[in-house]
Amino acid sequence: xxxxxxxxxxxxxxxxxxxxxxxxxxxxxxxxxxxxxxxxxxxxxxxxxxxxxxxxxxxxxxxxxxxxxxxxxxxxxxxxxxxxxxxxxxxxxxxxxxxxxxxxxxxxxxxxxxxxxxxxxxxxxxxxxxxxxxxxxxxxxxxxxxxxxxxxxxxxxxxxxxxxxxxxxxxxxxxxxxxxxxxxxxxxxxxxxxxxxxxxxxxxxxx
Amino acid sequence: xxxxxxxxxxxxxxxxxxxxxxxxxxxxxxxxxxxxxxxxxxxxxxxxxxxxxxxxxxxxxxxxxxxxxxxxxxxxxxxxxxxxxxxxxx
Numbered sequence: 001x002x003x004x005x006x007x008x009x010x011x012x013x014x015x016x017x018x019x020x021x022x023x024x025x026x027x028x029x030x031x032x033x034x035x036x037x038x039x040x041x042x043x044x045x046x047x048x049x050x051x052x053x054x055x056x057x058x059x060x061x062x063x064x065x066x067x068x069x070x071x072x073x074x075x076x077x078x079x080x081x082x083x084x085x086x087x088x089x090x091x092x093x094x095x096x097x098x099x100x101x102x103x104x105x106x107x108x109x110x111x112x113x114x115x116x117x118x119x120x121x122x123x124x125x126x127x128x129x130x131x132x133x134x135x136x137x138x139x140x141x142x143x144x145x146x147x148x149x150x151x152x153x154x155x156x157x158x159x160x161x162x163x164x165x166x167x168x169x170x171x172x173x174x175x176x177x178x179x180x181x182x183x184x185x186x187x188x189x190x191x192x193x194x195x196x197x198x199x200x201x202x203x204x205x206x207x
Numbered sequence: 208x209x210x211x212x213x214x215x216x217x218x219x220x221x222x223x224x225x226x227x228x229x230x231x232x233x234x235x236x237x238x239x240x241x242x243x244x245x246x247x248x249x250x251x252x253x254x255x256x257x258x259x260x261x262x263x264x265x266x267x268x269x270x271x272x273x274x275x276x277x278x279x280x281x282x283x284x285x286x287x288x289x290x291x292x293x294x295x296x297x
Binding site: 059178 | 208210212215216219220221222224225226227228229233235264
């Protein structure tokens with residue numbers, strides 16, 4: 001049988017206490033069979049990722065002309081932070097294309113209690129469209145843009161300062177023609193045309 | 208499976224809508240000045256440019272067309288192209 005030795009500090013005057021929880025169940029705490037220092041939550045060397053949630057959209061979404069900042073249906077993820085001081089690290093992959101020169105102006109959004117805020121927007125610059133992502137639009141030549149589909153990626157560190165359910169999503173716009181999610185503009189039913197997937201992944205990071 | 212965005216863009220070029228998924232159930236109509244079309248109205252639409260897609264899929268690949276030109280000359284190439292155009296008329 002191995003032994004457990006409790007050793008006091010060589011210096012110092014404080015008292016370290018091991019406190020039992022309020023429970024009626026017998027518990028066993030097993031120490032790791034390695035040499036080192038046991039870490040505790042809030043100290044250094046302890047993992048800071050408290051939870052990870054992902055939302056995936058596997059079907060398509062299209063918005064018509066002159067639709068501004070419409071939510072992409074089904075491309076959302078909800079997380080309830082355990083602490084108001086936590087940060088939320090957001091990863092978003094948006095598979096899209098747009099016939100508009102501004103590329104659909106995709107925006108990351110955060111919704112708390114039905115109040116939606118656009119996040120990570122570019123600085124205002126006159127009448128120019130603003131986005132959280134680079135747009136997926138191209139009108140350079142012929143109708144080639146109708147055959148394209150890009151992955152637009154975003155990583156954003158948010159500080160929602162809440163313990164309420166928080167939903168992240170994406171909005172897109174269309175000025176004169178269409179914006180397409182998870183498909184190309186031309187979408188003929190042959191193997192020449194691709195359907196794809198968009199997702200949002202969020203991590204709660206302890207402060 | 209029909210691409211509903213084709214009749215939507217063709218019949219209602221100024222209307223505001225979103226389509227989530229591929230079916231009529233995913234159509235959200237945002238225009239107040241234009242009535243939402245029925246599903247049948249969209250399904251009945253005939254694409255006037257459908258022949259273009261059919262021809263594009265049926266034309267020989269460019270390397271094959273070049274080979275046809277080299278070996279058979281312009282007449283052979285023209286005959287091959289004409290056959291596709293006649294199979295899928297405007």
